[in-house]
Amino acid sequence: MVAAGAGVDGTAGERRQLINVAYRLLGSLAESEDAVQEAYARWYALPRSRREEIVSPGAWLTKVTGRVCLDVLGSARARRERYVGAWLPEPLPDRAEWGRGHGSDPADQMVLDESVSMAFLVVLESMTPAERVAFVLHDVFRYPFAEIADVLGRTPAACKQLAASARRRARLARDPGAAAGQAGTVRHVKEAWQAKDIAALVDLLDPAAVMTADGGGTAGAALRPIEGGARIAQYMVAIADRAAGLELLERTVNGTPGLVARRAGTVMTVASFEVTDGRVTRIWAVRNPEKLRPWGQAEQTRVRR
Template sequence: MGAAGAVEASTDGPAGERRQLINVAYRLLGSLAESEDAVQEAYARWYALPRSRQDEIASPGAWLTTVTGRICLDVLGSARARRERYVGAWLPDPLPDRAEWDHGQGTDLADQMVLDESVTMAFLVVLESMTPAERVAFVLHDVFRYPFAEIADVLGRTPAACKQLAASARRRVRVARASVTAAGQADVVRHVKEAWESKDIAALVGLLAPTAVMTADGGGMVGTALRPVEGGARIAQYMVAIAARAPGLELLERSVNGVPGLVAQRAGVVLTVASFDVTDGRVTRIWAVRNPEKLRPWLRAGLGPVPG
């Protein structure tokens, strides 16, 4: 990890820290709307400070990161209760490639987001399994390279305790390491697309690991499986049944959170964004986001060429 830590420090003062803060917040929260709210709140607190207090702060960027981290920590704490009331499975917001964002929805965010291995759906789902404190310690240290002394200010714990939290989180992440190259995953995803379009159950079963799991997020707003579908054969049958019930459905190969995925649209409207985890040439996990609120940046995903 650590690629996101390459987000360059700004020379434009506090306002120029937005890109870094948005990237931190999204990795902590997995929600674009909540990330924007957290960063907005951090800036509101900065500008509410007296000018004399602002002048005393040697690094506004570090101050804003600390405050954003604390806000995200609070959000993570309350999110668990909210997600218990969520209809079906909750998945992080899927991110389009920068060129694919809808021009009316988050164009500024498209320019801010850094797509690397720390925003893949597989990685974000593992982050969801952590405690809020583990997630903050791990993301700030392992992804963004903040020292534990600064993370201690965010969590209100000792640097040694923060180091232990990050180590615990790191053990969880080891099982979610990238297992194939982007090119290798693209080949598998393309074959899945072709088999799905042709409603070829046997081909799909061959592309799916016997222990594969598909998780869908409809948020109670659209019809979808409320519980994970387990087993390659069951997933293949489910996918073909969906295709049979949705005439005119078009599948597009698109970058999803920086890796090859699929977008399903009908009449130009994006209905589903699917992410994949591939191991040894077979799909082990599928994450299908159908909640329309999470698909707003994808409204124009059917336009333009397939990313090469």
């Protein structure tokens, strides 16, 4: 929900861009919404005469949103240390699956591209807050370093160095055709998982594959990453044995093919995959109910159609 009166001065139209920036910086829809709301609150706290002096309200709101996100990232590390098990970014449903008529919800504002893939977001988590802000604003949103310097309180040259350092961390091969090839592999994983076929799963998983689960202490999940294709296959089949009535569904997760596990109409798990040369190298399974709220709405929308 945009602050009251946001449409009067044209700033309401900036909300989608701000949500997209904030989610890539924070990896959390709820925190992104809070950051954007804070930026709007600061905008309307300005005297009207001051607002009228600002040539580009969108640039001002982006700068403030970036600063708020920087503060959140700075405190996030301490919170993550107290988090039960691994912390993963919140997975996003496809806008078509989310449905129409929810334009005020941050999930409906997201542009799904390679910069919100789970693989990309996990890499962003390895960066320092300043690196992440410089890299996302410059490499993803093409903001000039002069404007980024205003967000970070550093010189443009220092911001350029931060982005370069972040780029070295990332080294992501953005293959626009990857999703098409990934869909078939994910479908085979689903079929083998449903059949509880360990041998078939082992064939689909890279021997050095890693599976990371996020239960947040409120849903059962392995507290540490599971390493090795054979161990992951055994773990997946053990889950299937324990979870009677679990339904596996092919869904788009953060813009790439993934799986949703649902029981009695409730989304229990959202899984993202990284596929290389036809084999799964990484699995990220989000089970924390707090991070799956948009998925419950998405599935309800599908049922109503």
